[in-house]
Amino acid sequence: xxxxxxxxxxDLAARMMNMVQWSSMMCFQAFNSTAVVxxxxxxxxxxxxxxxxxxxxxMWPEADGYYPFNEQITADWIATEVVCFQKNQIPCSRPxxxxxxxxxxxxxSHPNVKIDGYxxxxxx
Numbered sequence: 336x337x338x339x340x341x342x343x344x345x346d347l348a349a350r351m352m353n354m355v356q357w358s359s360m361m362c363f364q365a366f367n368s369t370a371v372v373x374x375x376x377x378x379x380x381x382x383x384x385x386x387x388x389x390x391x392x393x394m395w396p397e398a399d400g401y402y403p404f405n406e407q408i409t410a411d412w413i414a415t416e417v418v419c420f421q422k423n424q425i426p427c428s429r430p431x432x433x434x435x436x437x438x439x440x441x442x443x444s445h446p447n448v449k450i451d452g453y454x455x456x457x458x459x
Contacts, residue, residue, distance in 0.1 A: 357414040361431050362390035376431045378438075380407055401442040402435075404456035411439045 363377030380402065382392035396402055402411075415436040419427035427433050446454035 357417045360414050362393050402439050404442045
């Protein structure tokens, strides 16, 4: 049996998750510009988005096409699950999300950091 406080926290977390527009979390850089905007087909993953939906602290794929491995992986997984798989979309209506997730988890098979001769996912 859960306490009323536990129930409140679970409901609050669910409401907060539902407030996020996961399908538009990807960011892209305007052609021939330093301007960054959100969009459905971007490749940038924002660490933050302001209340107007502007991307901030963006993680772009690295030169090998994969994203750096860091704590952002949790938000990437949630976004992909919510946008593509909770709605049982086959194929997913947001191909950029699927591609982003492949590039996130692909880092595990393509580590690009070495310490003492060992391949690792991250140096943090």
